Amino acid sequence: MALATRTDTGHERRPGQKRKPPRKPSFIGSVWRSTIGKKAVMAVTGLIMLAYLVAHMFANLKIFFGPGDLNGYAHWLRTLGEPFLPHEGFLWLARVGLLASVVLHGVAAYQLSRRDLAARPRGYAHQRRRASYATRTMRWGGVILGLFIVWHILDLTTLTVNERAEPGHPYENVVATFSTWYGNTIYIVAMLALGLHIRHGFWSAAQTLGAGRPRRDRALKLAANGLAAILTCGFIAVPIGVMSGVVS
């Protein structure tokens, strides 16, 4: 800019005042501080959890092949990667990755939600129905899923709240959980919430990561609905199998 047209730059120093060297912002810091960056963190962690859920759902279906298949699979998971990894090494790597994902996803969601609510301090007197049910329930649906994960781990991983549970017998423990009315209710409600969360979440993650294109929109929405339907049905098949006596 030419000096003659230059106005106040806002950086005038008083004599004797030392100039501070400008701090170079780090990549991670600047991404986390921006709304788009935080959304990108949510998208990536969401996709990690989604990939895990797909594997988890298919593994669950082994229950329909009998106790040998499911219990054998559970044993294989613990010995996977040996002798390079210690016993249960792979399992713990996955657990740490998932814990980091769920914490980052939740913290980013909390901070963004607070920001969003502050950006619209006053609503409209004339309200009308906005957006789809899946879109409107992302926040509370996410909270429900978080609470479900805690119960699910206490029920089938640590076996704390599962009466009649025996360590090392996942097949029998699953049957025990789904032999109670509350076990079935909690699980099925949570899986319906999961379907809704994925329905909006998968498409939203694609948008956030910049994969959205006008011509690709239909395909992305179809993939989101398909994933949501397959995962919900695949997970709910297990309690229905136990309730109907196919699995016992």
Next chain:
Amino acid sequence: MRLTLRIWRQRGPEEPGALSVYEIEDISPEMSFLEMLDTLNERLILRGEEPVAFDHDCREGICGACGMVINGQAHGPERTTTCQLHMRHFRDGDTIDVEPWRAAAFPVVKDLVVDRSAFDRIIGSGGFVSAPTGSAPEAHATPVPKPVADTAFEHAECIGCGACVAACPNGSAMLFTSAKVTHLNVLPQGQPERESRVLDMVGTMDAEGFGGCTNTGECAVACPKGIPLQSISTMNREFLRASLKNGGRGAR
């Protein structure tokens, strides 16, 4: 037409406001919404009452000055600006709610007038191309492919009215910012500032107190110029690319 209007009245930025009810008769269905408000104001003045303050300028849908939330919808029931909305889209005897844009970044100045300077600061932080001044450059010196020119023009249509912010449940300015980022980042003239533009504009957008995007799509439905929702995805892509390339550092 005979209408019942419930209009947000607020004397000043710090004053409390409320919806006031006005009965109005003899409204022609051919009037624009603003002409209907003009008629109301003329009658209010004759009665010695304070007229309703609202922003307007070109009244042909191209300047972006006017804008109010009509029955919960930014610019009302048609995809156009308030000045180009006509009373034939309402029925005789209707009750119409008229409110200002609601967003923390758009404080109410008076009645239906909000301060949209935050948009100007977003544009000022990167919504430009640097070019040497002097005589106009030869138009064919920089070739622009037709699809690129079309994309740029589609996004250059944004008039900065703020309907996207008003419609968004999070008071987010992502559609507005993405229109300008997409418009300039696809053009060859915008390449020198491609990274700093998106980083600085998003930085200003966040600093002004706009919310984040939750992909509800309300903004693109409300936009009188039809800026597509995918523009936000384009801006996200540009932002992540620029962050990786520049380490999150803009020009400022």
